[in-house]
Amino acid sequence: MNALLYLIPAALILGGLGLAAFMWALRSGQFDDLEGAAHRILDDDDEPLP
Amino acid sequence: MGALANPSLGVDTVDVAPFVRVAEDGNRRLDLMVGGIHCAGCVRKIERAFEADPRLQEARVNLSTKRMTFGWQGTDVSPSDLVATVAGLGYRAVPYDPETLASSNLREEKRLLRALAVAGFAAANVMLLSVAVWAGVAQDMGTATRGLLHWIAALIAMPTIAYAGRPFFSSALTALRARQVNMDVPISLAVILSATMSLWEAATGGVHVYFDAAVTLLFFLLIGRYLDLRARAKACSAAEHLVALRAIAAQVIDGDGRRRTIPADSVRPGMIVAVAAGERLPVDGRVNLGRSDVDMSLVTGESLPISVATGAQVFAGTLNLTGPLELEVTHEAEETLLADIVRLMEAAEQGRARYVRLADRVAQFYAPVVHLLAAVTFLGWMLLSPIGWQTALLYAVAVLIITCPCALGLAVPVVQVVASGRLFRQGTLLKSGDALERLAQVDTVVFDKTGTLTLGTPELVRSPGTESLSLASALAVQSRHPLSRAISHAAKTENLDIPNATGINEQPGAGLEGLIDGHRVRLGSRAWCDVEGSDEDGETEIWLAAKGHTPARFVFADQLREDAVQVVAALKQRGLEIALLSGDRPEAVARAARAVGIDQWQGGVMPGDKVRFLTRKAEQGRNVLMVGDGLNDAPALAAAHVSLSPASAADISQTAADAVFQGTRLGPVLEALEVARRSGRLVRQNIGLAFLYNAIAIPFAVAGMVTPLIAAIAMSASSIAVTVNSLRLSRVRKTPAAEAS
Numbered sequence: 196m197n198a199l200l201y202l203i204p205a206a207l208i209l210g211g212l213g214l215a216a217f218m219w220a221l222r223s224g225q226f227d228d229l230e231g232a233a234h235r236i237l238d239d240d241d242e243p244l245p
Numbered sequence: 246m247g248a249l250a251n252p253s254l255g256v257d258t259v260d261v262a263p264f265v266r267v268a269e270d271g272n273r274r275l276d277l278m279v280g281g282i283h284c285a286g287c288v289r290k291i292e293r294a295f296e297a298d299p300r301l302q303e304a305r306v307n308l309s310t311k312r313m314t315f316g317w318q319g320t321d322v323s324p325s326d327l328v329a330t331v332a333g334l335g336y337r338a339v340p341y342d343p344e345t346l347a348s349s350n351l352r353e354e355k356r357l358l359r360a361l362a363v364a365g366f367a368a369a370n371v372m373l374l375s376v377a378v379w380a381g382v383a384q385d386m387g388t389a390t391r392g393l394l395h396w397i398a399a400l401i402a403m404p405t406i407a408y409a410g411r412p413f414f415s416s417a418l419t420a421l422r423a424r425q426v427n428m429d430v431p432i433s434l435a436v437i438l439s440a441t442m443s444l445w446e447a448a449t450g451g452v453h454v455y456f457d458a459a460v461t462l463l464f465f466l467l468i469g470r471y472l473d474l475r476a477r478a479k480a481c482s483a484a485e486h487l488v489a490l491r492a493i494a495a496q497v498i499d500g501d502g503r504r505r506t507i508p509a510d511s512v513r514p515g516m517i518v519a520v521a522a523g524e525r526l527p528v529d530g531r532v533n534l535g536r537s538d539v540d541m542s543l544v545t546g547e548s549l550p551i552s553v554a555t556g557a558q559v560f561a562g563t564l565n566l567t568g569p570l571e572l573e574v575t576h577e578a579e580e581t582l583l584a585d586i587v588r589l590m591e592a593a594e595q596g597r598a599r600y601v602r603l604a605d606r607v608a609q610f611y612a613p614v615v616h617l618l619a620a621v622t623f624l625g626w627m628l629l630s631p632i633g634w635q636t637a638l639l640y641a642v643a644v645l646i647i648t649c650p651c652a653l654g655l656a657v658p659v660v661q662v663v664a665s666g667r668l669f670r671q672g673t674l675l676k677s678g679d680a681l682e683r684l685a686q687v688d689t690v691v692f693d694k695t696g697t698l699t700l701g702t703p704e705l706v707r708s709p710g711t712e713s714l715s716l717a718s719a720l721a722v723q724s725r726h727p728l729s730r731a732i733s734h735a736a737k738t739e740n741l742d743i744p745n746a747t748g749i750n751e752q753p754g755a756g757l758e759g760l761i762d763g764h765r766v767r768l769g770s771r772a773w774c775d776v777e778g779s780d781e782d783g784e785t786e787i788w789l790a791a792k793g794h795t796p797a798r799f800v801f802a803d804q805l806r807e808d809a810v811q812v813v814a815a816l817k818q819r820g821l822e823i824a825l826l827s828g829d830r831p832e833a834v835a836r837a838a839r840a841v842g843i844d845q846w847q848g849g850v851m852p853g854d855k856v857r858f859l860t861r862k863a864e865q866g867r868n869v870l871m872v873g874d875g876l877n878d879a880p881a882l883a884a885a886h887v888s889l890s891p892a893s894a895a896d897i898s899q900t901a902a903d904a905v906f907q908g909t910r911l912g913p914v915l916e917a918l919e920v921a922r923r924s925g926r927l928v929r930q931n932i933g934l935a936f937l938y939n940a941i942a943i944p945f946a947v948a949g950m951v952t953p954l955i956a957a958i959a960m961s962a963s964s965i966a967v968t969v970n971s972l973r974l975s976r977v978r979k980t981p982a983a984e985a986s
Contacts, residue, residue: 199390203397207370214366221358231308234285 264340265324272302275324277313277338279331282306287336294330313338357471360409364464367405368457374398375457379954388450395447395454402456406440409463412470428608428654431615435649436463442642453639455646458956462649465964469658495527496520498571509561510578520570522753523725525562529581530572532557537568537753538726542875547695547829549703549727549785549803552754562876566725568753586852589880602679604657607932611653619644622947640949646956647946648939655964656931659971664924667975672892672907673917680903683887684917685925686868690816691859691885693873694827694837699803700909701874701893703727703785705735706804709797714739717789717799719746720757720768728787729757729768731801756787766791805840812911813841816918822867826850826858828877855881872914874898889914920974927974931967938963 220226266274282288288306291313295304303316304327315327324340331338374394381391410433417429439455446453495509498517509527512518517533520526526539538550541563550566553559559572561581578584619641626637665675675681692698708714718736721729722743736743746766749759756769767774767790774790785801816823824845827834831848838846847858855873859881862869871878871885874894882888882901890902899905906913942959945951 199393203374206373207401210366210370214362217362218359221355221362226358228307231288231306234288234308237285 262324271318273317273319273322274303275315275327275340277315277328277331277340279306279311279313279336279338282308282311282336290334291331291336294334295327354471354474357412357467357474360412361464361467361471363405364409364460364467367401367409368460368464370401371398371457371460375454375953375957378454382452391452392447392450395443395456398454398456399444399447402460403440403444405460406436406463409467410436413463413466426609426612427605428612431608431612431645432462432466432649432654434616435459435645438642439646442639453643453953455953455956458646458953458960461957462960466654469655472658472662512574512578514574514577516574518572518574520565520572522565522567522569525564526559526572527561528572528574528578529561529576530559530574532559532570533573534571535569535753536755537570538566540564540566542877547875554754567751586876586880589853589856589884602657603682603928604653607653615645615648618648618943618947625947626949636949640946643949643951643956644943644946647942647951647959649960653932653935656935656967656971657928659968660924660927660931660974663971663974664920668904668913668917668920671913671916673904673913674906675904675917676902680887681921681924682928683868683903684870684921687821687870687887687918687921689822689824689862689867689869690914691824691826691862691869691871691873691881692843693871693875693878694825694829694834695803696874696893697872697878697891698809698825698837698841698911699805701803703731703801704804705731705799706802707798707800708735709789709799711739711741713789713794713797713799715741715743716761716766716791717768717797719744719761720749720759720766723749723759724751724757728785728799728801732768732787732799761791764792805837806909806911808910808912809841812915813843815915817842819918824858826855826881828852828875852877852880856884859884870914870918873902889917924974927971931970934966934970935963938966 264275268274279291282291285308288308291306292304295301295315298304300319300322301315301317303314306313313331315322315324328338328340374397378386378391378394381394413429413433413436416427417433420427420430436459439459443454443456443459445451495512496504496506496519497512498504498519504519512528518528518530522537532553532555534555536552536554539553539559540550541547541560553570558575559570560583561578562583622644623637623641626632626640627634630637661681664681668675695701705714714732714736717732718741721732721736723729723746744761746759746761749757751757752769752773754770756767756773758765758767758769760766767788769787771778771786771788774788774796776788776790776796787799787801789797789799813823822845823843824847825834825838825841825843826847827837828850829848834846834848838844847854850858855878859869859871863886868886871881871888872890873882873888874891876897878890878894879897879901882890882898888902889904889906890898892899892905892907894902894905904917906917938959942951945955
């Protein structure tokens with residue numbers, strides 16, 4: 196049963212990390228424009244080589 | 246779409262400064278609503294225009310919301326210039342304040358998403374602990390270990406319930422305050438009671454701990470809630486989009502002939518306003534000077550422009566196509582026809598908000614029954630047995646948990662998501678979940694003519710020959726008139742060699758003139774081409790006159806959608822009442838009605854009349870589906886029980902409608918009705934399943950035989966059963982719509 200002492204905190208910390216990452220993504224606007232990004236990738240704005 | 250703006254048209258006189266927000270660190274931001282963006286090209290074009298400006302830190306277009314954000318520091322950027330530059334690219338840009346404008350839906354969405362993430366995290370971890378407990382009970386877990394696991398579960402579950410349960414608690418409170426019961430009342434009660442009881446059990450070292458059930462329940466229900474909101478967020482308020490249509494400035498000509506630009510709001514009757522070709526009319530007025538063709542689709546729904554000359558009445562929001570006009574203003578800005586349409590629509594939208602969703606209607610009798618049952622359980626055990634009030638309360642709470650409408654809460658949203666997913670694959674975008682419920686109740690269908698039963702654009706149906714067509718298209722390419730476009734289109738599909746025309750000149754309301762191989766060629770009305778006689782059969786025609794040729798006649802018609810006849814027949818066959826309402830001339834409406842086989846029709850109908858027609862039908866107890874596309878249909882679309890609009894429709898109409906279908910066929914209307922009816926049946930089956938499960942589980946709960954393990958299994962099983970049943974809808978079955986074609 197001693198395994199529980201580190202397994203449960205490990206599970207919680209890993210899950211918490213995922214949760215925090217999601218919250219960060221939400222707050223920093225990653226989900227604000229779901230359509231634009233798909234179009235932007237087609238936008239070839241590199242300068243032609245000299 | 247593609248509202249044309251003229252950069253010289255005094256956008257600078259509208260004060261943009263109040264819309265600039267200054268942050269504490271000196272950063273300034275300006276938000277614009279941009280009309281007419283619909284592809285990557287537009288995004289790129291606009292962003293490119295600001296890329297080189299070193300003063301701007303940010304100039305970004307959001308394609309999903311059709312908004313644009315600027316960010317800069319200091320005071321050397323003129324916000325009016327930014328607006329003018331966007332306008333100069335041909336997009337109508339209107340500043341707005343994101344704090345005040347319905348971004349509440351977006352905030353709500355983020356709030357739900359955060360709650361969903363927290364609930365998901367907690368559900369996974371609590372379930373992990375619960376599985377350990379259930380497995381341990383069968384083997385040799387000590388009470389101390391079990392207590393520890395219960396406490397950890399409590400530590401995760403209690404804050405989660407307090408946080409992720411808020412959407413349900415607040416909704417339940419609102420309902421209770423209004424002395425009503427919705428689905429959230431039994432949900433909230435079950436979650437709160439099970440959490441409280443579990444906490445008490447954990448504290449006293451008991452075994453009946455339902456944290457897993459409570460948290461998983463919240464997680465499932467939040468999924469349903471989130472899906473529902475996502476669908477609804479697409480249908481943001483129509484009034485918001487109308488802003489983009491309103492000309493924001495008007496060019497006024499003073500008595501001494503000088504021109505100045507003032508906001509459209511401050512135009513007064515009697516003033517003279519100049520409107521250049523390609524601009525939207527800022528006011529209602531009478532033509533004082535000039536000739537032009539005006540796109541009146543706002544009023545009549547007709548796509549063919551109407552020639553106007555001195556004395557003609559014209560309306561705000563309509564588009565001046567070919568020549569400059571001077572108008573005498575007849576109505577103030579708040580009294581224009583456009584303002585009327587906005588008011589009609591707002592009134593209609595409020596009316597619709599009163600619709601009570603099926604789930605809430607079920608809850609109205611479900612909740613009291615369940616609560617009564619729990620009370621009876623408690624009193625029964627209290628009075629008739631010696632087990633004491635604590636255990637009696639435990640059994641009563643178990644009844645509440647086992648009857649918690651989890652499956653019921655999922656029964657509706659899952660079907661709606663599957664149904665809208667299925668419709669989406671077929672090109673129909675359903676904007677709200679309850680639209681599906683309303684669609685299933687439809688017994689009357691009202692169509693608009695132009696753009697709905699027909700394609701809305703004139704097509705060349707009789708051409709005098711390829712030689713004439715190529716001559717005509719040489720002139721027509723230079724014009725924006727829909728008939729010219731039809732000619733160019735026809736020439737392009739026939740792959741004709743188009744000669745070069747020079748010196749082309751467009752005479753508003755008459756036609757085009759130009760030189761081809763040194764010969765003067767005219768394309769336009771009968772009078773313009775000096776043709777004798779009068780137009781005998783009321784067809785839409787234009788003539789081509791060239792030296793040495795007999796005048797040639799082109800005839801156009803607005804073609805019916807290819808499957809219109811079959812779809813109308815199929816709708817009739819299902820016992821639906823069908824009507825046709827159009828702003829077009831009665832003769833034209835009669836002809837279309839005969840062609841598709843509709844007996845009930847009215848022509849020359851104004852936007853307000855359409856709404857009155859629908860209200861009358863509603864008073865007769867009919868549930869009307871309105872299918873329309875024009876701006877003039879928008880109030881009717883908002884007023885109908887449920888509404889559909891083709892993707893070619895005006896922006897406002899698409900916003901007002903419950904669903905938008907794509908393509909040139911009318912079949913999606915039938916398809917949407919069929920899917921709605923089938924999902925209505927599935928929802929009822931699901932609710933039936935949920936009741937059946939409750940009918941089996943309740944006796945055990947009342948008898949006090951439900952353990953946390955049984956509760957968790959029963960709850961998940963019913964949710965899975967409901968979900969699997971809903972998924973049957975996505976299985977492709979040959980639909981009558983497919984047979985009709």
